[in-house]
Amino acid sequence: MNNHFCHISRIAIKTVAACLLCYHVVAALTSCSDEPDASNYYTFKSQMMSEYLLTHKEYSQFTALVERTGLMKLLATYGAYTCFVPTNEAMDNYLAKRGLQSFDDLPLADCDTLVRTHLVDNMYTTADMEDGVLSKANMNKRYIEVSHGLDDSGNAVVFLNGTAHIIYALQDDSVENGFVQPINEVLESSNRMILDIMETNPRISIYSKAFRQCGFSELFYQYKDETWDASAYPRIRYVSHVNKETATVPDEKLIGFTVFVPTDSVLKARYGIETVEQLWQKACDIYDIIYPEDKDAEYHDFAHITNPKNPLYRFLAYHVLNRKVRGWDYLTPYRHIGIETTVMNPVDWYETLLPKTMMKFEYLSVRKWAGGSTLGERYINRRYDDNFQERGTMIQQKVETDYKRDALNGIYFYVDDILAFNKTTRDVVLHDLIRMDFSTIFPELMTNNIRLNGDVKQQDPEYDESAKYGRNYYFPNGYLDGVTINEGSQFVYRRPHDWYDSYEGDELNLFKDFDFTFRLPPVPFEGEWQIRIGFAVEPTRGVAQIYYDDKPQGIPLDMTKQLNDPSILGSDWKANYNTMSQIDLSTDQKVLKNKGFYRGAAGGYHWDMGHTTRVLFATQPHTIRRVICTTHINPAEDHYLRIRSVSTKQGNDNEFMLDYLELVPKSVYGVTDEGEMESML
Numbered sequence: 001m002n003n004h005f006c007h008i009s010r011i012a013i014k015t016v017a018a019c020l021l022c023y024h025v026v027a028a029l030t031s032c033s034d035e036p037d038a039s040n041y042y043t044f045k046s047q048m049m050s051e052y053l054l055t056h057k058e059y060s061q062f063t064a065l066v067e068r069t070g071l072m073k074l075l076a077t078y079g080a081y082t083c084f085v086p087t088n089e090a091m092d093n094y095l096a097k098r099g100l101q102s103f104d105d106l107p108l109a110d111c112d113t114l115v116r117t118h119l120v121d122n123m124y125t126t127a128d129m130e131d132g133v134l135s136k137a138n139m140n141k142r143y144i145e146v147s148h149g150l151d152d153s154g155n156a157v158v159f160l161n162g163t164a165h166i167i168y169a170l171q172d173d174s175v176e177n178g179f180v181q182p183i184n185e186v187l188e189s190s191n192r193m194i195l196d197i198m199e200t201n202p203r204i205s206i207y208s209k210a211f212r213q214c215g216f217s218e219l220f221y222q223y224k225d226e227t228w229d230a231s232a233y234p235r236i237r238y239v240s241h242v243n244k245e246t247a248t249v250p251d252e253k254l255i256g257f258t259v260f261v262p263t264d265s266v267l268k269a270r271y272g273i274e275t276v277e278q279l280w281q282k283a284c285d286i287y288d289i290i291y292p293e294d295k296d297a298e299y300h301d302f303a304h305i306t307n308p309k310n311p312l313y314r315f316l317a318y319h320v321l322n323r324k325v326r327g328w329d330y331l332t333p334y335r336h337i338g339i340e341t342t343v344m345n346p347v348d349w350y351e352t353l354l355p356k357t358m359m360k361f362e363y364l365s366v367r368k369w370a371g372g373s374t375l376g377e378r379y380i381n382r383r384y385d386d387n388f389q390e391r392g393t394m395i396q397q398k399v400e401t402d403y404k405r406d407a408l409n410g411i412y413f414y415v416d417d418i419l420a421f422n423k424t425t426r427d428v429v430l431h432d433l434i435r436m437d438f439s440t441i442f443p444e445l446m447t448n449n450i451r452l453n454g455d456v457k458q459q460d461p462e463y464d465e466s467a468k469y470g471r472n473y474y475f476p477n478g479y480l481d482g483v484t485i486n487e488g489s490q491f492v493y494r495r496p497h498d499w500y501d502s503y504e505g506d507e508l509n510l511f512k513d514f515d516f517t518f519r520l521p522p523v524p525f526e527g528e529w530q531i532r533i534g535f536a537v538e539p540t541r542g543v544a545q546i547y548y549d550d551k552p553q554g555i556p557l558d559m560t561k562q563l564n565d566p567s568i569l570g571s572d573w574k575a576n577y578n579t580m581s582q583i584d585l586s587t588d589q590k591v592l593k594n595k596g597f598y599r600g601a602a603g604g605y606h607w608d609m610g611h612t613t614r615v616l617f618a619t620q621p622h623t624i625r626r627v628i629c630t631t632h633i634n635p636a637e638d639h640y641l642r643i644r645s646v647s648t649k650q651g652n653d654n655e656f657m658l659d660y661l662e663l664v665p666k667s668v669y670g671v672t673d674e675g676e677m678e679s680m681l
Contacts, residue, residue: 047175049180050072052175053075053083059182062091062115065103065114080123082122082123082124082178082181083119083180084181085183086182087167094186113191114186117142119138120137121136122134124179126166130329131397135334141449145162146160147398149165151165158171164183164184165184166181167182192407194409197405197407198259199212200403203403204414207261210276213276213306215313223254223408225254228252230251230252233476236248236492240538241539243459245463245464246464248473256409257320258320258324258325258411259410260380260412261319266416279312279315286311286421287314289422289423315418318421319419322443323446324410324411324447331361331363333348336365337452337496337498338498338503338605340616342366344681345365345366346363349361351521354421356635358522359419361380369384373392379394380395381425383429388429393415395414396414396415426525427524430525434521434523435534435660436662439452439493439504441518442480444475457497470495472493473492474492485517488513489516490514498607499606499609501622502606502659510656511656512645513654514643515642515643515644516643519640522635525665527632528631529666532664533660534625534659534662535623537623538622539560541657542558542647542656543557543559547642547643549640550642554596556646559656562621573621577599582677589680599617599623600623600625601618601625601680602616603681604618628641
């Protein structure tokens, strides 16, 4: 099917089903990579969004602001926009709340912010709006929270940012270049920083005071690297297998944080904590065990809580991620692309501000492992299986509508308990296979809204520059922390597609004569660990030598050889993974392991091109995990992987795919008993 027509048809079906408007469509073409036929473009016999606003007097106050800011010209052009337009009554209520007589009293910059807060450069019907946040930021670069409920008349409506809702009788009003969604309340986005936002919520006063007293203020006022200049870097073109694509550098280099906070009432009910000093004492109970060498140090007492080695400072740092997450539904893979949720809970791992530590985030989807927890919720540091029953800490989706939680440089979430890098976390929860999608390793991809962007069901036209369905990005040397890239190579983030052979739908690729080094995420404890890389074989890919801490690891990795290649399994390869006996599976894994390979993750999948069948990675010879090395790792030290091209290929026909990384403790990879095997999920 033609790409442009695919996208439009999806919207049209939803809209027609709601009996809102009609489209003129033509029979679909046969291939999603063909050039569009002019007859397949739909046509609205309607107005541009600009004309709509100018001819609907009930929105005249918002329309006047659009004109004042110069944005009316944009809404007069062809595109794909959604305008959440406040009624005049909503605008009057906003003025009253601000103590203003007229919008003439509002500075032009504030008017511009207000208008951009209500505009999104994408088309959304109410049927497209799922709980969480909209998949694309508004033109003020903030994400609009979405929930569902009933209005005063009992109509099922979409709520935005908690309190505003789309007016039921007026929803999904179509125009030539998008949708108008009238709302009953002005949307507001705060320009405050994360700690300032937290301090406006009296329900989390203990943590807010503790962060302030421990000296996090300066850190939490970081927002943007002003030295970053995107205009210095041109758009690039590349070819991945048969896909001819373009990529740009990120527009900005933002700095962000995600904070998890139990309310004062939770602290009092669970631990009797009502003061910052009592919180320090709780921190001592936890971290004197983990860091016994610091117990008698001068910086240990309450008078030195600004010291990064003080127990309270460490305690708070473990509640903060070094990235800003869009919303609750992005804490694990958005809509769980590429993860078979009937057999595996989607899991992601992120570093915290406590040095050399990570947290595990899990979306509970498999009833077998639910225990007393709630399906559909997200948890931190949970491990519930045949051997362990650690519930973890639940993340609440929302805060009260009276409070904002989305700051310019961060977002905070309520949690139902404290978080701690304690012995249980270190020795039980994190003593497991750590699988990280490569896009989660680098916090800049999440903070700058790069990860999981775009429409996963749409293929882009050849060398597309419109970014209509999403953007691919590349990262020059110096943009990503802990990464070194040689001059001339290209490190590209390819946006997610649900039919790609990619865990979580997206992937990072190296092109040209690459020499690339990145800092490994921290392991939770010292010991023997196995390091693996997951990828998919393609004929356009090349060969690279991989180094661990500057030491070459085995023979070069050839990304053109599948598991059924004679040098690996050859004719012993079996595609019927789902029907193999336990003994056969164990034997298969042992043979592959002896050669330094594993099948792709059995919990990972992609759709076939017709979107009718899910294909598990473990059933394909070209979706592979390669063991890079087995080594002793000291978590107190930084460790690096270097990937250097040794291929005879040149240019774009020399690609190296980084899909996911696995850090595996010996307790997982070291199974040797007959018939026993490591979980393939």
